[in-house]
Amino acid sequence: MAITPPPERIWWNLPVARSELIWIIVAFLWGLVMFSGMVYWHLEGEQNLSNEAYRITPEAFLEKATAMVEQHQVREDSGMPVVHPPPGSDVYLVARLWQWWPIIEFEKGQSYRLHLSSMDWLHGFSLQPVNINLEVHPGYDMVVTITPTDSGEFGVVCNEFCGIGHHQMIGKILVTE
Amino acid sequence: MSTFNHRVCPATGLRIHKSAENLIKANAFVSIVFLAVGGLFGLLVALTRWPGVHILPADWFYLALTAHGLDVLLVWIIFFEIAVMYFASAVLLNSRLATPRWAWVGFVLMLVGAAITNVTVLQGNSSVMFTSYVPMQAEPNFYLGLILFAVGALIGCFVFFGTLVVARDEKTYQGSIPLVTFGAMVAAIIAVFTIASGAIVLVPTYLWSLGYIGHIDSLMYRTIWWAMGHSSQQINVAAHVSIWYLVAAVVLGARPLSEKVSRGAFLLYIFFLQLASAHHLLVDPGLSSEWKIFNTSYAMYLAVLGSMIHGMTVPGSIEAAQRARGYTKGLFGWLRNAPWGNPAFSAMFISLVTFGFLGGISGVVMGVEQINLIIHNTIYVPGHFHATVVLGTTLAFMAATYLLVPLVFQRELIMRKMAMWQPYVFGLGVTGISVFMMGAGTLGVPRRHWDISGADSIIKFDFPGAAYLMMGLNGMFAVLATLGGIMFIVVVVGSLLFGKKTGDEPLKGLTMETATEYGSMKHPKIPGTLVLVGVFFVSFILYYFVNWKYLAEVWPLR
Numbered sequence: 223m224a225i226t227p228p229p230e231r232i233w234w235n236l237p238v239a240r241s242e243l244i245w246i247i248v249a250f251l252w253g254l255v256m257f258s259g260m261v262y263w264h265l266e267g268e269q270n271l272s273n274e275a276y277r278i279t280p281e282a283f284l285e286k287a288t289a290m291v292e293q294h295q296v297r298e299d300s301g302m303p304v305v306h307p308p309p310g311s312d313v314y315l316v317a318r319l320w321q322w323w324p325i326i327e328f329e330k331g332q333s334y335r336l337h338l339s340s341m342d343w344l345h346g347f348s349l350q351p352v353n354i355n356l357e358v359h360p361g362y363d364m365v366v367t368i369t370p371t372d373s374g375e376f377g378v379v380c381n382e383f384c385g386i387g388h389h390q391m392i393g394k395i396l397v398t399e
Numbered sequence: 400m401s402t403f404n405h406r407v408c409p410a411t412g413l414r415i416h417k418s419a420e421n422l423i424k425a426n427a428f429v430s431i432v433f434l435a436v437g438g439l440f441g442l443l444v445a446l447t448r449w450p451g452v453h454i455l456p457a458d459w460f461y462l463a464l465t466a467h468g469l470d471v472l473l474v475w476i477i478f479f480e481i482a483v484m485y486f487a488s489a490v491l492l493n494s495r496l497a498t499p500r501w502a503w504v505g506f507v508l509m510l511v512g513a514a515i516t517n518v519t520v521l522q523g524n525s526s527v528m529f530t531s532y533v534p535m536q537a538e539p540n541f542y543l544g545l546i547l548f549a550v551g552a553l554i555g556c557f558v559f560f561g562t563l564v565v566a567r568d569e570k571t572y573q574g575s576i577p578l579v580t581f582g583a584m585v586a587a588i589i590a591v592f593t594i595a596s597g598a599i600v601l602v603p604t605y606l607w608s609l610g611y612i613g614h615i616d617s618l619m620y621r622t623i624w625w626a627m628g629h630s631s632q633q634i635n636v637a638a639h640v641s642i643w644y645l646v647a648a649v650v651l652g653a654r655p656l657s658e659k660v661s662r663g664a665f666l667l668y669i670f671f672l673q674l675a676s677a678h679h680l681l682v683d684p685g686l687s688s689e690w691k692i693f694n695t696s697y698a699m700y701l702a703v704l705g706s707m708i709h710g711m712t713v714p715g716s717i718e719a720a721q722r723a724r725g726y727t728k729g730l731f732g733w734l735r736n737a738p739w740g741n742p743a744f745s746a747m748f749i750s751l752v753t754f755g756f757l758g759g760i761s762g763v764v765m766g767v768e769q770i771n772l773i774i775h776n777t778i779y780v781p782g783h784f785h786a787t788v789v790l791g792t793t794l795a796f797m798a799a800t801y802l803l804v805p806l807v808f809q810r811e812l813i814m815r816k817m818a819m820w821q822p823y824v825f826g827l828g829v830t831g832i833s834v835f836m837m838g839a840g841t842l843g844v845p846r847r848h849w850d851i852s853g854a855d856s857i858i859k860f861d862f863p864g865a866a867y868l869m870m871g872l873n874g875m876f877a878v879l880a881t882l883g884g885i886m887f888i889v890v891v892v893g894s895l896l897f898g899k900k901t902g903d904e905p906l907k908g909l910t911m912e913t914a915t916e917y918g919s920m921k922h923p924k925i926p927g928t929l930v931l932v933g934v935f936f937v938s939f940i941l942y943y944f945v946n947w948k949y950l951a952e953v954w955p956l957r
Contacts (some may be wrong), residue, residue, distance in 0.1 A: 223654050224644035224661075224716075225411075225491050231574045233658040239922035241929055242711065248936070249707040253700030256943065260768045261691045263947075268955035269769055275684035276471040300857045325858075331654050333957075338684075343535045344617055346776045350843040350860055352954055356777040357683045359617045360534060364684035367957040377860025381776040381845030383528050385535065386457055389849040390856040 236359075271366065273289060275391050278363040283339040287314035299325055304396070307326060315393070317345035317358045319385060322378045322393025333369045346382030347376050347396065370397040405495070408806065409902075414571075415807070418499035419489035419562075423482045423807050425506055426555075427800065428895075430478030433513065434793070435888050437470025442881045445832070449874025450852065450867045457849040461526040464847060466517065468529030472788060473548070473631075474513045479796045480638050481505070481555040486807070487641065488562035493571040497561030501554055508551030516544030516847055528847060533604060533615045542605035549601070553594045556587045578655050578662065579648070582641030585665045585814040586634045592673055593634060596626035599896065618685055622676055629675035635788060636706065637668050639750065639795035643713045646747040646798050650738060653720035656923070661712050667705035671697040681771035682920035691768050703763055710755045711932045717748075719923035730927045742812075746798035746822035750791055753826065756788030757833050760939050770946050773953060778848075779840020779868075786833040789880075794826060804891060810898030818890045825883025831876025841949070869906060 230236060262269050290313065294305040303324040307313045309332035316323040318341035328334060338347055340360040347356040352372070356364065378393035404417040422841045446454040455463060489496040496502060518540075519525045525537035563584065566572060576584070600623040606612045644661070647653035655661045677694030680686055697703060721733030738744045761783040765774040774780065801818065804810055812818050844851055844866050851866070853859045 223648040223652060224646045226577050227572050227574040228658045229579075231921050236657065237922075238657050238660055241925060242657060242715075245711050245932060246704070247658070249704050252578040252769060252936070252939075253696070253933060254702055256763070256767070257692070257696045257699040259943075260696070260945070263769050264688060267769060267951070269950050270957060271682065271688070271769075271772070272957050273684070273687050275931075302858070311913045321857075326663075344532050348776065348843060348847070349954075350847055351863070353777075353804065353841075353843045354953055354956065355682060355772060355777060357621075357680075357775065359413060359684060361616065362618065369955040370666045371954050377858075379843070379845055379848075379851075379860060381848065382532075383461070383535075383847040386461065388461075388847070389457065389851070389853070392853050392858045392860050394860075395860050 249337060255272075274365040275397070276363040276365075277361060280339070280341040280360055282365060283314065284316060284341060286337070286390075287316045287323070290314050296327065299394070307334065307336065311335065315337075315347070316341060317347070319340055320380070320387035320391035322347075322380075322391065325394045325396065327396040327398060328368075328370045330370055330399055331374045333367055336366045336368045338364045338366070339390070343384045344382045345380050345384050345391070348379040348381040350377045350379055352376060357382060370395075373397045373399045410806070413490055414493045415490055416495045418502075419485050419496040422496065422502050422506065423485050423803070424488075424501060424573060426478050426482035426485070427803055427807075429473050429506075429510060429893060430796075431800070433470045433478065434475040434884070436517075437467055437472075437475055438881060438884045440464075440467035440470060442877055443467075445874045447849065447876030449673030449871050449877075451871055452874060453850070458523070458526070460849045461528075461847075462520060462523060465526045465528050466520050468826050469516060469520065470513075471793075472529060473545075474509075474789070476635055476792060476796070477548075477552050477631075478509065479799075480590075480634060480943050481509075481552065482803070483638055483642065483796075483799065484555060484559040484583050485562075485586055486803070487577075487580045487645075487662055488559050488566065490807075491577050491580050492562070492566035494562055494566035494569065494575065497558055497565045499558075502558040503557065505551040505554030509548050510551075511545070512544045512548030512551060514544070515540050515547065519544060528627065530822075531604070532624070533607070533617055533620045536608055537610040539605060540608065542601050542608055546598070546601050546605060549594045549597050552590065556590050556594075559583070572865055575658075578658060579641045579645045581662055582637055582644065582665050585668055586637035586641065588669055589630055589637060589672060590634045593627050593630040596623055596630065599683065600624050600627060618680075618683060619682065621680060625676035625679040626673070629679065630673060631700075632784070632788065633668060633672040633675060634670065635792040636672075637665065639754075639792045640665070640706075640709050640713070642795040642799045643709070643747055643751055644716075646743050646802065647713060647717050647720070648794075649802055650662075650741060650744045650747075651717055651720045654718040656712050656715050656719060656925070660708060664705040664708035664712070665707075667701050671702035672704075674698060678766035678771070681766075681768050682775045694766055700763070703759075706755075706759060710751070710759070710935065711928060713751055715925040715928040718925045718928045722923060722925075730930055733927060740819050741801075742818045742822050743798045743801035744916070745819075746794050746801065746826070749822055749826040750794035750798065753786055753794075753830055753833075754791030755935055756938060757830065758783060758791050760942050761837060762787060763939075764943055764946050767943075767946070770950050772956070773946075775949055776846055777840035778836045778844045778846045780869060781846050782833050782838075782840055785829055786838065789829045790826065794822065794829075797822065800876065800887075800891055804894050804898070805901050808895055810894045811900045812890060812899055813894045813898050814890050817886050820885040821883055821890060823883075824886060825880055828876050828880025828883050832873055835869045835873040835876065839866050839873065842866040842869070842871065
């Protein structure tokens with residue numbers, strides 16, 4: 223039994239039943255398939271992180287974001303600037319207690335280099351209802367090249383706990399046709 | 400040997416030393432108290448996230464969520480694991496416990512540490528969640544309590560290792576250690592690694608909270624914290640798989656199909672589980688895809704292979720034992736005639752099936768580097784780990800408790816009817832929690848979030864109605880799970896207080912005749928298990944590819 227020492231002293235030399243052996247081989251091969259799946263998606267799939275990231279201070283990041291807002295602000299919404307940056311440009315989204323700043327307007331089908339960084343604690347970038355989720359750290363400038371394929375209004379919910387106002391931290395991304 | 404105080408268990412013939420017995424009792428009892436406390440915090444969390452009820456204000460919600468994670472994920476499980484380690488070493492090896500005084504020191508440190516952290520959390524300035532990610536800061540005592548708790552647990556591990564040495568030295572058993580002890584040893588080895596990682600991350604964080612260290616990098620913290628945080632879940636896996644084997648052996652007299660295969664599968668845990676930190680960091684900046692892919696796959700899924708092997712050998716050994724007993728009709732006669740009225744067995748079997756189908760499959764799928772993009776930090780994640788830690792670990796520990804009460808506490812179970820129903824009520828409740836949280840997660844609902852309606856925020860976002868429905872269902876099933884939890888506490892504590900002292904046959908009605916011999920069959924046939932494993936494998940493949948399809952529909956990212 224499993225609660226008594228093995229009855230045969232040399233248990234490690236006993237033959238293994240075929241059914242067990244087959245399952246071990248099948249499970250092992252399935253593991254290889256799943257492993258290759260991730261590599262394959264980097265070659266053929268469209269949803270991958272480039273893992274482009276830089277060290278940056280919160281002040282430096284905020285400066286870049288502010289410069290972008292000054293240059294590309296088109297209007298204001300809910301007391302927050304709305305920016306419409308040119309396709310292909312660097313776009314900065316600031317995460318801080320408890321807002322995503324500013325509101326960004328993209329054009330459908332165009333690519334943008336979206337920079338994410340936190341001014342204070344950890345935050346979670348959760349684009350809804352598309353459902354793209356990224357971890358946002360202070361001190362790291364994470365760059366994601368993003369290509370919106372739907373138009374409309376999207377929410378940016380914070381999904382990394384960031385204190386008592388966490389649930390108020392909702393931002394907005396707009397995509398125009 | 401005569402200098403040590405012991406009794407002989409009338410059911411198993413094992414010598415049970417007083418020193419080990421008292422420590423098993425103390426650790427198991429304290430663990431169950433914390434299960435009750437942490438479980439009630441969990442109910443408050445679920446009722447708050449039920450949009451129609453929304454019972455707690457935001458500050459209390461985050462406080463309750465922090466306490467819930469700490470008390471059940473850490474305190475309940477680790478106290479019980481210490482009891483399991485002492486049982487698997489001293490009792491199963493017929494030995495005295497090494498250095499019982501040190502074991503008591505460890506016990507007291509764990510208790511004091513758990514108390515300090517709990518009090519600190521209740522004081523309100525340390526609602527930083529179980530993970531306590533920097534730069535968010537808790538009161539220094541929050542970290543101090545955790546460190547004391549970890550030191551106590553480390554002492555427990557070394558008492559366990561010491562007992563293995565003592566038993567070998569004093570020749571209290573013949574040949575190799577039993578499989579269950581082997582599994583507990585695997586858990587203890589992983590625990591040492593886990594606690595070492597915990598020390599590397601928590602000691603500097605404690606000094607930082609006191610002001611002696613100026614800055615802790617948030618990515619470094621998350622990397623090392625998860626070397627502790629996830630590895631500690633692997634202690635749980637090793638421990639609850641050992642308990643599956645234990646219950647199958649005690650209740651059904653099942654014998655492992657192959658010692659070599661089962662032990663080999665445990666060994667894979669030691670070699671590959673330590674890479675687990677990675678799958679929490681799949682969407683973090685600053686780490687390369689090569690690093691993520693190698694580590695999140697536990698070096699090409701070799702640790703997953705270990706669990707998939709146990710997933711066959713545990714039910715296989717039960718089938719073989721049942722068939723040897725004469726339940727040979729059809730594919731599933733052995734399963735239909737299993738002791739479903741015995742809570743130790745039913746809890747164990749529900750734990751086995753739900754851990755595999757719900758916890759295992761979802762865990763592997765969300766640990767795929769790219770698929771994590773659509774799951775990270777959504778409430779899918781707690782949905783997954785309630786299947787692994789509550790259905791897998793907690794339910795298995797409940798199964799073990801139903802055996803410990805007569806064997807170690809020497810009390811008969813009272814309220815047998817309620818005990819009989821308990822695993823089903825609890826199992827169904829937690830299955831609902833798990834499924835509906837995963838469902839809400841696929842709709843993007845965030846975890847650790849007080850109010851998804853965004854009522855207080857300037858900018859609004861409306862989650863779909865189905866998300867609200869699922870969060871409501873999650874709350875309802877949490878109530879059911881709480882009921883199952885209360886039934887467990889009532890039966891166990893009631894039995895300890897009022898149960899009849901067990902006589903010559905402590906396990907009367909809980910065990911069947913042992914089937915250690917399978918006659919002339921060297922390799923017993925297990926066709927029913929093969930069908931079950933096949934169903935599991937097909938579900939796994941389907942769910943895996945369905946999620947790639949979901950991912951493919953998301954905006955392109957580079």
